Amino acid sequence: MKISVNRLKDFIYFEESPEEIAALLTGSGLEVEGIEVYESIQGGLEGVVIGEVLTCEKHPNADKLSVTTVDIGGEVVPIVCGAPNVAKGQKVVVAKEGSTLYPISGEPFEIKKAKIRGEVSQGMICAEDEIGVGESHEGIMVLDTDLPNGTPASEYFKVVKDHVLEIGLTPNRADAASHLGVARDLKALLKREICIPSVGDFRIDNQNRKIHVEVENSTDCPRYSGITISNIKVAPSPEWLQNYLRALDLEPINNIVDVTNFILHDLGQPLHAFDADKISGGKIIVKKLPKDSVFVTLDDKERKLSGEELMICDEKGGLCIAGIFGGKGSGISEGTTSVFLESAHFSADVIRKGSQFHNLKTDASFRFERGTDPNMPVYALKRAVMLIKEIAGGEITSDIIDVYPNPVGDTEIEVSYASINRLIGKVLPKQEIREILESLEISFISENENGFKVAVKPYRVDVIREADVIEEILRIHGFDNVALSENLKADYLAEHPSKDFNKLQYRLSEVLSSLGFYEIITNSLTKPQYADKSGFLDVSERVEIQNKLSEDLGVMRQTLLFSGMEVLAYNINRRQKDLKLFEFGTVYFKEAGGYREERKLSLFLTGDKAAESWREASRTVVFADLYAVVELILEKLGVDNVEVEIIHSSPFDYGLKMMHGSKELGSIGVAQEDLAKLVEVRQEVLFAELNWDLLTKKSKGLKKYMEISKFPEVRRDLSLVIDKEVTFDQIKTVALKAGGKLLQRIGVFDVYQGDKIEAGKKAYALSFYLQDTEQTLTDKVIERTMDRLIQSFEKEVHAFIRK
Missing domain, CATH: 3.30.56.10 (Phenylalanyl-tRNA Synthetase; Chain B, domain 1)
Structure with a gap:
């Protein structure tokens, strides 16, 4: 809005x-x-002034150009002009050097000092299309004005x-x-008064054009008001009204329709104007039409009615879908001379259903389906009528028709001071409470030491109970003015749900699927020999099935590795060798006094990273491919402060163990060849097994997108020589600590180990991306941040910085 x-x-x-x-x-x-x-006028004519041509001579080097001098108010500037009608003594529109023009067509352009065929030009004498005030480009604008030279053109053109x-x-x-x-x-x-616009000298001119109104459904239409205006002239609206509408992103149509839109946005009361000559029988009937009746709306579409929407009809049929959209046959046109103006209060329910059924969302339906003020229609009608008379002429040719059989009264609500103090969490002075409510036009009926009763006007459709009145008090008093106590406590109407693990799993499945992974679901029962021969599973913790169906399904799995490997083997044997798989599954352990279950997430990569293509050669997946996926999972879940340890133990030839404090989040690596052969997989397999229970516990929820910073990112590179034992994760931890909130990310674009550096050392070429979300980084801030990074690397990982 x-x-x-x-x-x-x-x-x-x-x-x-x-x-x-x-x-x-x-x-x-x-x-x-x-x-x-x-x-x-786009750009507001900033830097454009009224000037006077003092001299005008032919350009010595160009037949179609003139060299002029122009007084722009206390300054005389030379301007080369190509217009055929430029002449000495003219008052003209001048765009000064440094100003930007927004032409009717084409891109904006800046006026710069230039040399045109050898002559200096410090500005531009403008045609009307060049400054966006008209279409003509036949010549420069010559003004008939006594305004002094240098007067901003925005004053002359009355820019709003x-x-x-x-x-x-x-x-x-x-x-x-x-x-x-x-x-x-x-x-x-x-704490200031508002001014309600006056309806002026409203009076009925005559009774020459009465329209009769019949409301058949007063439940869906509690109030219907209308009036007739005759001898009007439909024309474009005055500039002030067109500017008002354009500021609100509305396109002016004509003076009658524009007035109805003005009142809607001004007072919140939708109006509808009918051509009175097109109302058959001089009668308006508010009712529902039979299902499947065909009605043509203003957008020339034929719509079949549901039979549930409220219609504004005449004796022949529908004129308008009430509160939503007008009909083609009764709209205002250039030839309209008499108007019947409708101002009504419709049930929010019937408008909402009709709007949804026809998929029509209008400014009127937006307000009606939320609830309008039942006491506003007649006042809004009078305001509109007086505006129409002012800008379209005409005379009022009927009384105000107001069908309002059951007036809506104020809502009376009792409020206790104890409830106010309890829900707000602060004791407010009684006088302040009274002042706030009365400033919101909520009047006091009675009051005692324990509370009070108030009357709430019907336009406040959301204030219907005690808690709503207290909310009104709080929002005006100010949420920020309620201090937080040391012992936080809150009253609430609904329970706050705990973290939705199923949603986390579902959303993460979507992420993995988007990376080309396929989800698998495998059997929790597995072969005992996997634990017997693998050497890394504790047989004493194995859960055996008492009534086993077969030896191959004799125990509960302790890892997702082997059941996932069986899926790999099945696919590889069928010539599907390039695989990306994941599984959310449960593993089982026997322990003292009972059993333990843990939820795990497993990932498998094997074969080539992508299918062979003419664009790039295929390559086998490497450890970094799987590690990148695991990093993405941690990032999406918002799990940070993860440390890694290098491992060379089963089930991996080599890999990493990820720790969160003293808790193990999982491990990732290249599966041992002997273990793969147990399942008859004879190609390298990358495998990760993550503790899903712990990940969801540590998760801060799915990472939400944030607005892209308006300020540029800066990259700086460093080359570090470090011991071979130092991992990238150690470097990253040091960098994030030293770089603070300015360091957005770190990249490695080269790694070197060889005879050009000392034995036992390696060199990392790192890129550091710095960005401030609130301002542009200065060289001083960038240098200070990089110095801090260098000092931290030298101190904490004993790095030598290559320069």
């Missing part, structure tokens, strides 16, 4: 900046997601500049879906 700051100031006085207003509204629950600048607040309106805040609604909140926040 967009709110014009200029228009907001018509409702309530404030000198605070748009940013300050945005912060106030966000703090009160109307989250401002962004602030846009609207200019009636506005700030537009983009508010992410939550469904419960239907009362704030307008400029008036936002002004009501500012009234309470700023």
